[in-house]
Amino acid sequence: MNDILVVEAKRIANLGVGVDQDGAYGTQCVDLPNYLSVKYFGKALWGNAIDLLDSAKALRYRVEYNEAGNLDSKPKAGAIFVMDTTYIYGHPFGHTGVVIEDSDGYTMKTIEQNVDGNADSLYVGGPARYRERNFDGIIGWFYFPTDELEGEATSVSKLQSLPTVRVYTVGVEKLNIRNAPSLNSEVVGTYENGEEFNYMEFCYAEGYEWLSYISNSGVRRYVASMNLETGDTYGTWKEK
Known part of the structure; x- marks a missing residue:
């Protein structure tokens, strides 16, 4: 890694x-x-x-x-x-x-x-x-x-908070929204290319950086934003 x-x-x-x-x-x-x-x-x-x-x-x-x-x-x-x-x-x-x-x-x-x-x-x-x-x-x-930090890419790291709200713009065809920071977790929705969402937390798990937020229904969601091994990103972020 x-x-x-x-x-x-x-x-x-x-x-x-x-x-x-x-x-x-x-x-x-x-x-x-x-x-x-x-x-x-x-x-x-x-x-x-x-x-x-x-x-x-x-x-x-x-x-x-x-x-x-x-x-x-x-x-x-x-x-x-x-x-x-x-x-x-x-x-x-x-x-x-x-x-x-x-x-x-x-x-x-x-x-x-x-x-x-x-x-x-x-x-x-x-x-x-x-x-x-x-x-x-x-x-x-x-x-x-x-x-x-060893092992953070393969095991779930602690959810970290950011000082300000950030906006993520999806840069690939589709990104799945999940209930946990894992590719094996349930997919509850998707973001399409060009769509944006706000987030204030992130963590590392299973070789990915995951952005996290609380949905309108009050449930925490996770979206993979980067492959930690290759450095490939799936969109861009900016401060709100």
Whole structure:
């Protein structure tokens, strides 16, 4: 199974949007790892991107420092890299992003926010983008304790609440509505391509992300929205 964190980062990048976890200065690069930290582990990272290794260490996340010239010193998929931007981009705030494939020690394939180069980037940020970069300025990386998430794709994870109502727009021919987060559960209805529904909870089960809501009849419903192994999504979401 692909790392759930990588799948989530890809979902955001595929939508062409960014996340603004702290509500300040728009979708900055640091908001993406902070969003993942809060969403999956309930812990907020502090500081700018350049501070993330210290922040991660304080939260007991595993931190590794870049050993220049050592090809064994390389991040794996799911790592959060931290970059010193003082001499490369001319500002002291640093840069960060999610590594989405195991690195070969020469380059990293990543998803990063705020890399569009817009003149107001330090004030409004920028969406998540796929990137490939070398190790210039990379000072290290850290890993979230994803072993805590192990098994979520095959067993039912805890239903998680979202802070605001979201709207899901179906992007495939048909999506089934079920009474439980399982492909073996009863189908009680369907959504057609282009239809929308509101939801405020989600969970993982049987290799899928499931969106959940209370129906007009007062019964909880579930709709599969993503294949966690492949990263394929069945629609798009937005905040209401």
